Amino acid sequence: MALTNTNKPAPPEHIAIIMDGNGRWAKQRGLPRTAGHSAGAETLRRIAKHCNTLGVKYLTVYAFSTENWKRSQEEVSGIMKLLRRYLEESLRDMEKNQVRIRFFGDLTRLSPELQQLCRETEARSQDYKVQMNFCINYGGRDEMVHAARAFAADVAAGMRKPEELTEDLLATYLYSADVPDPELIIRPSGEQRTSNFLLWQSAYSEYVFMNVLWPDFSPEDLDRAIEEYHRRNRRFGGT
Numbered sequence: 001m002a003l004t005n006t007n008k009p010a011p012p013e014h015i016a017i018i019m020d021g022n023g024r025w026a027k028q029r030g031l032p033r034t035a036g037h038s039a040g041a042e043t044l045r046r047i048a049k050h051c052n053t054l055g056v057k058y059l060t061v062y063a064f065s066t067e068n069w070k071r072s073q074e075e076v077s078g079i080m081k082l083l084r085r086y087l088e089e090s091l092r093d094m095e096k097n098q099v100r101i102r103f104f105g106d107l108t109r110l111s112p113e114l115q116q117l118c119r120e121t122e123a124r125s126q127d128y129k130v131q132m133n134f135c136i137n138y139g140g141r142d143e144m145v146h147a148a149r150a151f152a153a154d155v156a157a158g159m160r161k162p163e164e165l166t167e168d169l170l171a172t173y174l175y176s177a178d179v180p181d182p183e184l185i186i187r188p189s190g191e192q193r194t195s196n197f198l199l200w201q202s203a204y205s206e207y208v209f210m211n212v213l214w215p216d217f218s219p220e221d222l223d224r225a226i227e228e229y230h231r232r233n234r235r236f237g238g239t
C-alpha cells in the first residue's frame with residue numbers, strides 16, 4: 001500500500017460522492033428544499049478543498065440526475081442557479097484553486113447560458129491536474145446509450161468496425177473518458193442504492209454508505225470513509 005510522507009496510506013486517487021440528503025436536512029429545519037441544496041453546495045466547497053489537501057486527484061459529484069427533472073420547477077431552477085453561482089465563483093478563483101472542471105452528462109437540456117458557462121469553465125481549466133467532475137443531467141444508463149450511439153455512428157461512418165469494440169474502447173466513448181475509475185464511492189444520508197450513478201465505472205469501486213445528511217457531511221466524515229476504504233481488501237475478482 002502506498003504511503004504518504006506522514007506514513008498514512010495514500011488516499012484513493014478518485015473519490016465519487018452521491019450528495020444526498022439535502023431535502024431532509026431542510027425539512028428538519030422547516031426550510032424550503034432549495035435551502036438544503038444551498039447548504040449542500042457549501043459542503044461541496046469544503047469537501048473539495050479537503051480532497052485537495054489530502055492529495056485526491058479526481059472528485060466526481062452527482063449534482064443532478066436524468067431523473068431529477070421530475071422535481072418541482074422551483075427546485076430544479078434553484079439547483080441550476082446554484083450550479084451557475086458555483087461555476088462563476090470557480091472561474092473567478094481559478095488561478096488560486098488550480099482545479100480542472102469537467103461535466104459528465106447531457107448538457108443540451110440546460111439553458112444556452114448555462115451550457116456556455118460549462119463550456120467556458122471546461123476550456124479555461126483544462127490544463128490543471130486536479131480534477132472535479134460534475135455529473136449534471138447524468139444517468140449511468142443514459143451514458144451507456146450515448147456511448148453506444150457514438151460508437152455506432154463511427155461504424156456507420158466507416159471509422160470503426162463492430163469487432164474492434166472492447167471494454168477499453170467503449171470506455172473512451174463514455175463521459176468519463178480519460179478519467180480512472182473511482183476506487184471509492186460515498187453515499188451519505190443513510191440510503192443504500194447506486195441510483196444510476198457511474199454504473200460502468202463502479203464495477204470494482206468500494207461503496208461506503210454513511211448516516212449523515214450531505215449538508216452536515218464534514219471533512220472528518222471524509223477521513224472516516226477513507227479509513228473504511230483502507231480497511232477493505234480489494235481483490236478485483238482474484239483470491
Ligand code: FPP
Pocket residue numbers: 019020021022023024025037038040041044062063064065068079082083086134
Ligand atoms: C440529493 O438530495 C441532492 C440533489 C438532487 C442535488 C444536489 C445538489 C447540490 C448538493 C447543490 C450543489 C450543486 C451544485 C451543482 C453546486 P435530495 O434533495 O434528494 O435529498 P432528500 O433525499 O433528503 O430529499
